Amino acid sequence: MFGNLPVEETSFIGRRHELSVLRKARTRSRLVTLTGTGGVGKTRIAVRSATEAANEFDDGVCFIDLSGLRHGELLVHAVAAAIGVTDHTTRSQEEALTDHLEDKRLLLVLDTCEHLVEACADLAVLLLRAAPRLHVLATSRQPFPLQDAQQFLVEPMPVVDEAAVLFAQRAREACPGFELTDSNRPEVERICARLDGIPLAIELAAGRLRTERLDTVGSRLEDRFQVLVEEATEADPQTSTSGGANRHSTLRTAIGWSHELCRPHERLLWARLSVFAGDFSLDAAQRVCGHSPLGEPEIADLLAGLVTKSLLVRDKWPDGERFRQLDTVRAYGGEWLRRLGEEQAQQSRYLAWCQEFAEQGERAWFGPGQAAVFHAARREHTHLFTALDSALSTPGQEEAGLRLAGTLWFYWVGCGLLGDGRYWLDRALATASRRTPDRLKALWVTGYVAILQGDSAVAVAMLEDCRAQALRIDDDAAYAYATHRLGCAALIRDEHGVAQKYFEAALDRYAALGELNSNVLMARIELAMAFAFQGDLERAVEVCEQARHICDVHGERWGKAYVLYVLSFAAWSRGQSDEAAELARESLSINYEFHDLVGVVLPIEFIALLHASGGHSDHAAVLQGAAHRIWRRVGLPLFGSAHFNAPHDAARTLSRKELGPEDYDKAFTRGTQLSVDQAVALAMDPAPKPL
Structure with missing residues (x-):
């Protein structure tokens, strides 16, 4: 749930x-x-x-x-x-x-x-x-x-009851030992009434008890209120026209009062933090906001100061602390950022941080940190999308948006976001048209995504365009990657000899360039598939074992899942069903962790065949139904390829023969009701129980 x-x-x-x-x-x-x-x-x-x-x-x-x-x-x-x-x-x-x-x-x-x-x-x-x-x-x-x-x-809180109790509770958090008594209740209620019973305004006022007495808070609020109301009304004349608008003015007054009581560096950090679209880590705040006159080492103390003033919320998560601003507080900080003339520069730093994050993820994707990269990218998802949108909507920043969209290939492909990736890549390519290495990278990445989506014709056109442009500007890396992905397009068209030539050419170029990453590894795995589909299992296994060795040396798991899938196919072809099942389940487990639906549905189809071959046709039919539902989210079932489709057809034939057409169809239909989680759980069970 x-x-x-x-x-x-x-x-x-x-x-x-x-x-x-x-x-x-x-x-x-x-x-x-x-x-x-x-x-x-x-x-x-x-x-x-x-x-x-x-x-x-x-x-x-x-x-x-x-x-x-x-x-x-x-x-x-x-x-x-x-x-x-x-x-x-x-x-x-x-x-x-x-x-x-x-x-x-x-x-x-x-x-x-x-x-x-x-x-x-x-x-x-x-x-x-x-x-x-x-x-x-x-x-x-x-x-x-x-x-x-x-x-x-939603109306403000009643002053006498709820608002006063709220003030007392937040005051106790700010000043342990504070109690609402008969003697201080009138002052508390006066403050709450002055703040129109608005909870956020009351919480901000109560937080002042960390450093001030209750009567001082009340008098200073009263002294400042009229000035800040006038400023707020001046900034937004509509605030004096209705009850709701007056409350808006009251909240601005309370936030403005808190702003006045902040130290200068706290105010500056408050303004700079407004560029964050969601919650953020200490490291992110330091990277984006820790520049003159603020230093990175002081950011932690400044954040703590804003938390104690109820201007930031600190959340504790299993992966560490995160901070967030309420939207009204962030909006106020954004106004000050514009007044300071820092908005454009701060947005650029925010974009640069997102690009740096993406580059670190791209490097770490090839290695034991893949799972951590996946979870970190999911955590910063809102920031990445905000930065992409901002860059591609801002004149002069389009190239930066294009670079970020291409760098995030591992997120689009490896973490199950092909649809999102295609949206940003298409938008970036349409916005930034200058022929640069960043554009060529975006072209081959888009071609890669399009192939996985089943959009082969568009993919091939993009990849051929990428190769042609790469020759014009001597971009050997882009040429190699585009060649590699043309091999993928040929593979799913069942043109295995053509695919083999593309893969071998790409691997030669990768070697000459000294490239070794998950993409290069996938070229080896896909070459092994081309050999296997041509019936050369010996060479397929040889290439896969080389790839598995590279995975083990570097701690690479995402690519290894596909190695295991090909080895599973080879083991089954040799009649080694138990080994094939073990390899297929390990492949499925890894791909499920990364939300890679292609890598999930392929081994499920293969496990269905193993069930059918082992006399468990009811399980095979249910898994085929579950796979059918997953393919709706992946694209063309089994890429429309006869060879990728072979395990499915074999399982279907065996199961329908054993169960009969009517019972097979009933079991298949049951499978279509399963969620991905349920389908994976069923496929991972090594000892299927009667359904």
Whole structure:
């Protein structure tokens, strides 16, 4: 069951009425929206409501923070990534997402939708129509333009009860021993009333008790309030026209007051942190923000200072601490960054950090750190996509976006994001047209992705174009990679002799260049496939054993999974079924870890054949049904290749003969109901039990 709700780092106060209303609203509509001014607590209420409702949803709850998303066209990519949709086909992300959700009972929480409200409303309608058991809970300062949605306005906290209790609780965290008493209650309630009962404003004020007395906090707030209200109104005249706008002014006042009370370097860091689209690590903050007059060594202390002032949230995860800003706080920092004239320079540093991260991942992908690269890239997914979007939308930065899209080939291919990769690569190639090594790399990477998607004609055209341009600018590496991928295209067209020549030519060029990485390793493995499909099992095994040795020496696992697949095929061809099954399951286990659907479905098809050969035709038929469903997310089943298709056809023939057509079809249909996780679990079982 899926679940990624933010951990509540502080206690949840009050809001019983709101939670009760939301429970009732969910019974009336599958789309419920929480609206209200910034800082009023929409996200906290949504998270608590989702937590309470989680057991009602068999497939769990998925929380998606949209505050850092700039353009509506990227919304579906963000939702698909958060849910974990893996799709290798050329179909649109909308199609892939609706297909994934059509049978799911899931609660989708879309947080901070106001800047994309129309796109969010359109996507919600699309998904709810496609998935009859899906529910959507959204938070937005602007209501969704939909009549069918259950709209719920979140009001500020009642001062006498909830707001005062909230202040006291946060004050106790700032100043241990603080208690709400008869003597201090009037001052607490006066502060809460002055802040219109807005939870975020109250929390910021309560945090001042770390360094100031309660009466001082109240008087200084009053002294500053009028000045900051005037500044806020000047910046946004609309803030004085309605109750909601007045509350916006109040929140700006509270945030502005906190800004005034920060040390100069804390203010500067606050502004610079605004470029981060999601949560971030200490290292990322140091790399992006630690430049003059801030030094990298002081960033940790400055972050701690912002946390103690409730301007940053510190989250603890198994892989370390992460920091995040509430969207209202980040927006305020962004305004100051523009005033300081640092916005463009800071965005460039953010992009440079993402490029550096991608280059480190590309290098580490060939080695024992592959799993760590996979998880790190997933963690920084939002930043990578934000940087790509920013670069490809900013005049003068297009080449940087093209470079980043090409560098991330390992993420697109090795981590199951072919659809996303194709989107960014196509967009980058359309935006940056100058003939450079970065463009040639993007061309062969796009060709590689297109082949895996089953888009061979487009792939071949791109790869031939890449080779022609590589000759013009003497880019031997691009020529070698494009040659290699032309071999892949020939392999899946069953032109094995042609494929062999391409692979051998590419390997010769790789050797001359001194290239050794996962791509080079795959050329060896694919050459082994070409030999195997031509019936030369001896040479296929010889090349595979060479590749396996390279994998073991360098700790490479992703490529090794494909080595094991070919060796499994060879073992089966020699009549060694037990060894073939062991190799196939090891291949499947590794590819499943990397979310590589091609690498998952191929061994599942082969394990189905082993079951059929061993007299377990019911399991074989179920696995073939499961594979059929996975191929919908991969592309053309078995690439349309007769040789890749041979194990499938053999298993089908054996199973239908043993079970009979009717029982085979029933078992196959059962398999189509399995999720990828369930299919993998069934295939990994070495001792199948009766179904």
